[in-house]
Amino acid sequence: MYLYLAYFHLATVAPAFLMGTFLLLTRKGTSIHKQFGRIYMVLMLLSAISSLFMEAQLGERLLNHFGLIHIFSFLVLYWVPSAYFAARNGNIRRHKGNMIGLYLGGLIIAGSFAFMPGRLLHGWLFL
Template sequence: MNYLLLVYLHLASVLPAFVLGTWLLLARKGTWLHKLLGRFYLVLMLITALITLLMPAQVGPTLLGHFGWLHLLSLLVLYSGPVAYFAAQRGDVKEHALNMLALYIGGIIIAGSFALMPGRLLHSWLF
């Protein structure tokens, strides 16, 4: 698949996920709106993680000529997202909150910070 198309798809899913995730972290928890938007956020993050697994690493060492260190954060999202969802379904608020925080910090904050570093496409677009 065309790398640039994957970048656009990635941005189309991660940017609204960033907005939703930030709002969900700051807003009141447990409301019907939190639950509804949380499901949208989780789907967006899972889509984002799957898209990034299709994107070959452009900077640094690779495994199998494709996967780089940032792909580990995609795996974190694919793990912590479902764990957080099922924890919420069980009523385990603490496990849900910890996994959603890990998903947000790892999948958005850390990955986004790396994406903005010099030598990366997003850095060249923005700066």
């Protein structure tokens, strides 16, 4: 079961990374930005939710399940709706801050941990 979750998680994270990079580098406020942004947010939510079902493999665990990396999952669950409603309400500054936090924390930092020795993705790619 763990491998299915890992595959699903990777299937949501990989396109989210590409889409998030595209969104950060292109013009904001366009219809394509809004459409891709919604898809990106759904992918990030699915990624965060799926990761919560994946038991921590390294380090200390809370409730014999959650590890430190799960902090990013909970942050994503906060950042996505916060960014969405900020944009809907015209608070572009807050939207921008949340989206940058989502990209850096949810993809870059958490993703970097996924490549560390002892982690599943490291084993798939480097062993």
